[in-house]
Amino acid sequence: MFLGEFFCLPVFYLLLLRDRRRADTSHPRPIPPSPSRPFTPLLFLPPALCDMAGTSLMYVALNMTSASSFQMLRGSIIIFTGLLSVAFLGRVLGRSHWLGILLTMAGLALVGLADLRGSGDLLILLAQAIVSIQMVLEEKFIFSHDVHPLRAVGTEGLFGFTILALLLVPLSFIPAGRLSGNPRGLLEDPSDALCQLRQRPLILAALLANVGSISFFNFSGVSVTKELSATTRTVLDSLRTLLVWAVSLALRWERFHALQLPGFALLLAGAALYNGLHRALRNSQDDLWNWNVPDGQTPCRESDHDRR
Numbered sequence: 001m002f003l004g005e006f007f008c009l010p011v012f013y014l015l016l017l018r019d020r021r022r023a024d025t026s027h028p029r030p031i032p033p034s035p036s037r038p039f040t041p042l043l044f045l046p047p048a049l050c051d052m053a054g055t056s057l058m059y060v061a062l063n064m065t066s067a068s069s070f071q072m073l074r075g076s077i078i079i080f081t082g083l084l085s086v087a088f089l090g091r092v093l094g095r096s097h098w099l100g101i102l103l104t105m106a107g108l109a110l111v112g113l114a115d116l117r118g119s120g121d122l123l124i125l126l127a128q129a130i131v132s133i134q135m136v137l138e139e140k141f142i143f144s145h146d147v148h149p150l151r152a153v154g155t156e157g158l159f160g161f162t163i164l165a166l167l168l169v170p171l172s173f174i175p176a177g178r179l180s181g182n183p184r185g186l187l188e189d190p191s192d193a194l195c196q197l198r199q200r201p202l203i204l205a206a207l208l209a210n211v212g213s214i215s216f217f218n219f220s221g222v223s224v225t226k227e228l229s230a231t232t233r234t235v236l237d238s239l240r241t242l243l244v245w246a247v248s249l250a251l252r253w254e255r256f257h258a259l260q261l262p263g264f265a266l267l268l269a270g271a272a273l274y275n276g277l278h279r280a281l282r283n284s285q286d287d288l289w290n291w292n293v294p295d296g297q298t299p300c301r302e303s304d305h306d307r308r
Contacts, residue, residue, distance in 0.1 A: 009154025
């Protein structure tokens with residue numbers, strides 16, 4: 001995962017080099033660089049640690065529950081991100097935000113009742129709390145230091161990949177007993193992993209696809225965080241739940257639970273309210289109403305009496 005994020009860093013410097021060459025070609029005289037805010041890469045070490053801890057917990061929890069419940073319970077990140085945004089970013093939540101949080105909580109309760117996997121569900125919720133800290137920190141640092149999304153993702157990937165590579169050494173000597181899935185019975189076995197990659201090309205193809213998708217996914221996520229907000233990023237991220245659920249049911253990897261349907265509907269409704277989708281729909285309706293009015297005429301609105 002962190003390797004895919006790290007690949008965003010060389011892409012950032014390649015794009016930076018291209019922009020400088022274009023500037024030199026269009027302006028023969030040297031142009032002094034615009035002043036930039038001081039930026040310390042170590043600022044993205046805490047988000048990288050949160051990403052590492054949250055992702056590890058989610059991968060463990062994924063083995064304890066179904067894929068659809070895993071994705072639906074990830075919708076709880078809206079609750080944690082909203083509360084942390086109030087506490088640390090000074091954001092003020094309106095009535096629609098709080099209503100969206102309440103609907104999300106109700107949807108999570110239904111999803112949890114539909115597929116009771118106690119320890120797995122709790123690990124997913126804990127992981128979302130950690131990931132929400134990561135997103136709030138990213139928003140704070142990106143806005144305050146005007147960091148390019150590619151550079152932010154690549155820096156986090158560099159920290160994460162370096163830390164995990166160092167941890168791989170001691171983990172390769174710690175016995176895990178029944179918890180281990182490799183022949184030597186250790187927590188990690190790099191030699192066994194390389195052997196599987198050589199013998200099964202499909203695993204290598206899936207690994208490369210995972211690296212590429214993670215690079216694009218995290219770059220897109222940080223770009224949304226920079227242009228909009230961390231909460232908008234969490235809403236868009238939760239929309240893939242529908243795709244995962246539909247594919248799992250179509251391939252018969254899990255059974256259909258009736259409670260998941262209203263639970264998922266409440267999760268989407270909560271996400272839409274929190275993101276202000278109702279205001280966007282109202283504005284688009286007003287624009288459509290004004291567009292249908294002939295030029296020179298004042299748009300006529302319904303009176304309060306007619307609306308009642």
